[in-house]
Amino acid sequence: MSRRSGILEFAVLGLLRESPMHGYELRKRLNTSLGVFRAFSYGTLYPCLKALVASGWLIEEPGSAPEDARAASLAGRRAKIVYRLTAEGKEHFEELLAHSGPDAWEDEHFAARFAFFGQTSRDVRMRVLEGRRSRLEERLEKMRASLARTRERLDDYTLELQRHGMESVEREVRWLNELIESERTGRDMRKGSAPQDTSGDADGIPRDGDSSRPGPSDDTTK
Amino acid sequence: MSRRSGILEFAVLGLLRESPMHGYELRKRLNTSLGVFRAFSYGTLYPCLKALVASGWLIEEPGSAPEDARAASLAGRRAKIVYRLTAEGKEHFEELLAHSGPDAWEDEHFAARFAFFGQTSRDVRMRVLEGRRSRLEERLEKMRASLARTRERLDDYTLELQRHGMESVEREVRWLNELIESERTGRDMRKGSAPQDTSGDADGIPRDGDSSRPGPSDDTTK
DNA sequence: TTCGTCATGTAATGGGTTACATGATTAC
DNA sequence: GTAATCATGTAACCCATTACATGACGAA
Numbered sequence: 001m002s003r004r005s006g007i008l009e010f011a012v013l014g015l016l017r018e019s020p021m022h023g024y025e026l027r028k029r030l031n032t033s034l035g036v037f038r039a040f041s042y043g044t045l046y047p048c049l050k051a052l053v054a055s056g057w058l059i060e061e062p063g064s065a066p067e068d069a070r071a072a073s074l075a076g077r078r079a080k081i082v083y084r085l086t087a088e089g090k091e092h093f094e095e096l097l098a099h100s101g102p103d104a105w106e107d108e109h110f111a112a113r114f115a116f117f118g119q120t121s122r123d124v125r126m127r128v129l130e131g132r133r134s135r136l137e138e139r140l141e142k143m144r145a146s147l148a149r150t151r152e153r154l155d156d157y158t159l160e161l162q163r164h165g166m167e168s169v170e171r172e173v174r175w176l177n178e179l180i181e182s183e184r185t186g187r188d189m190r191k192g193s194a195p196q197d198t199s200g201d202a203d204g205i206p207r208d209g210d211s212s213r214p215g216p217s218d219d220t221t222k
Numbered sequence: 223m224s225r226r227s228g229i230l231e232f233a234v235l236g237l238l239r240e241s242p243m244h245g246y247e248l249r250k251r252l253n254t255s256l257g258v259f260r261a262f263s264y265g266t267l268y269p270c271l272k273a274l275v276a277s278g279w280l281i282e283e284p285g286s287a288p289e290d291a292r293a294a295s296l297a298g299r300r301a302k303i304v305y306r307l308t309a310e311g312k313e314h315f316e317e318l319l320a321h322s323g324p325d326a327w328e329d330e331h332f333a334a335r336f337a338f339f340g341q342t343s344r345d346v347r348m349r350v351l352e353g354r355r356s357r358l359e360e361r362l363e364k365m366r367a368s369l370a371r372t373r374e375r376l377d378d379y380t381l382e383l384q385r386h387g388m389e390s391v392e393r394e395v396r397w398l399n400e401l402i403e404s405e406r407t408g409r410d411m412r413k414g415s416a417p418q419d420t421s422g423d424a425d426g427i428p429r430d431g432d433s434s435r436p437g438p439s440d441d442t443t444k
Numbered sequence: 445t446t447c448g449t450c451a452t453g454t455a456a457t458g459g460g461t462t463a464c465a466t467g468a469t470t471a472c
Numbered sequence: 473g474t475a476a477t478c479a480t481g482t483a484a485c486c487c488a489t490t491a492c493a494t495g496a497c498g499a500a
Binding site for chain 1: 478479480481482483
């Protein structure tokens with residue numbers, strides 16, 4: 001009878017912990033700010049919100065009604081239903097944050113976890129980062145093994161695809177190594193530290209500065 | 223009444239075009255050799271095969287029966303049901319290869335297309351690569367815009383996640399640029415060309431040479 | 445003879461999107 | 473007053489996984 005997606009539930013709870021919001025805005029945050037890692041549609045989000053309310057993690061509040069307009073000082077936006085995290089919800093989220101089980105190192109789950117590292121204790125952060133890393137190293141070994149086994153009977157394109165895939169994974173491992181090192185040495189995120197990777201903007205990516213696009217909506221629904 | 227996954231259908235047809243196979247083996251190829259990009263389970267594969275047979279793209283052949291053992295000279299493996307591409311199936315696959323619609327630039331779809339570039343005409347290859355690239359550039363612009371809009375109100379971890387995500391996309395764009403250049407100048411895949419990226423094994427990935435793992439199965443089912 | 449892998453299948457379930465239906469509010 | 477965007481929802485479908493059921497073969 002419910003939509004227990006895990007990752008969506010987690011992300012919603014996490015976003016609402018920062019501040020109450022209504023569904024529409026929530027979805028935008030999911031897809032942009034926090035996003036990149038996953039786009040959810042309303043058909044997923046709204047039922048999930050209802051389920052969370054039913055569980056007692058959230059309560060619905062009527063958004064500023066037409067009458068008491070301008071009551072909303074900062075958001076400047078009228079809203080229908082604002083969702084607010086309950087005490088139980090907060091507690092529940094805290095528990096979720098503390099867990100660092102094997103599910104937490106899968107691609108999307110990991111991204112969601114990482115996005116809320118700001119509210120996660122250092123030791124849990126370490127466990128998650130290291131878990132993710134060894135997950136990726138497993139994957140790498142499998143890829144290497146399979147590549148070694150089949151190398152000769154594959155055409156160049158298949159090979160190239162595989163090579164690129166492996167490099168992507170290796171790159172993420174390096175990234176995790178840096179992050180883990182950062183955590184270990186205590187400096188809290190490489191804020192202004194020297195970019196030792198020349199990463200910035202090195203190569204031939206056409207800037208193609210067409211910012212004059214109509215861009216009517218921020219919405220990723222399409 | 224059927225399982226028209228598109229990408230699975232495409233991949234199955236493509237693999238069977240090279241040589242007839244039975245389901246079990248097909249799945250392994252999907253997950254390893256050709257794989258990396260997607261793992262399908264039997265619950266997906268078998269019904270799909272049935273559907274393809276019903277469509278007339280495939281025919282089932284009895285695999286070498288217990289009696290006439292050793293009939294299978296090369297594969298050295300007994301098989302139950304071997305699937306073979308029909309003439310219509312071949313034709314159908316050819317058509318699919320020729321299409322280069324917008325669906326073809328989405329992540330998984332693109333990987334599947336790329337895996338069969340060996341059987342794709344050069345101009346279609348170009349269209350797919352360029353389509354993919356502009357798809358990614360769109361995505362980049364969106365990310366940049368959203369980042370610019372929200373930069374200050376995000377914590378360091380969220381920011382770092384976003385930065386890493388963008389770099390990943392930028393990296394794929396560079397990769398595509400190289401591939402497109404290769405196609406354009408005619409040299410057919412950077413076969414033995416000098417690795418201009420020092421890619422090989424540069425950075426701190428612990429080799430962790432534990433090849434003595436039990437590793438009972440190649441199976442990615444888990 | 446038992447265990448591991450090869451091999452084929454199906455029903456229940458999960459998790460999500462699409463398309464649709466509806467309406468309020470703002471900007472022009 | 474009309475178009476665009478904000479805002480909420482639902483039903484129908486899609487794609488795929490999980491867990492289960494079944495069985496043959498080879499090696500220890």
